[in-house]
Amino acid sequence: MNPELDAFLNDAFQAVQPTSSEIGRVVVTPDFEATANQEDKDQLTDELTRLLGEQKPDHAALATADGFGVPISNNYRLLAKYVRSITLHRDPPAEGPWVEVAPPGNWI
Numbered sequence: 001m002n003p004e005l006d007a008f009l010n011d012a013f014q015a016v017q018p019t020s021s022e023i024g025r026v027v028v029t030p031d032f033e034a035t036a037n038q039e040d041k042d043q044l045t046d047e048l049t050r051l052l053g054e055q056k057p058d059h060a061a062l063a064t065a066d067g068f069g070v071p072i073s074n075n076y077r078l079l080a081k082y083v084r085s086i087t088l089h090r091d092p093p094a095e096g097p098w099v100e101v102a103p104p105g106n107w108i
Helices: 003-013 038-053 059-063 077-082
Strands: 025-030 068-070 083-089 099-101
Touching (some): 003 025, 003 038, 038 083, 077 083
Antiparallel strands (some): 025 083
């Protein structure tokens, strides 16, 4: 596990604004084997914003505890490098940014 990756992803994703009123929060599970490269940050943020803007989530799935899983296609090279999974939820975060970076063990 790379301890710098969590801070890198939080920094990269904190500015991502909601792309849909239907999505209350986004949970990103990092690939903790990846090594953060600060030069990737702006493009990584752009890739996540574009991917989320393309989503048409299933309303019923959004409301479940598991949420709506978003596949990461090969069109998003940096997301595939740094992120293991992306899950959309209907309920907004109790506190914090719209995009949450899941800690190791994914206890969110």
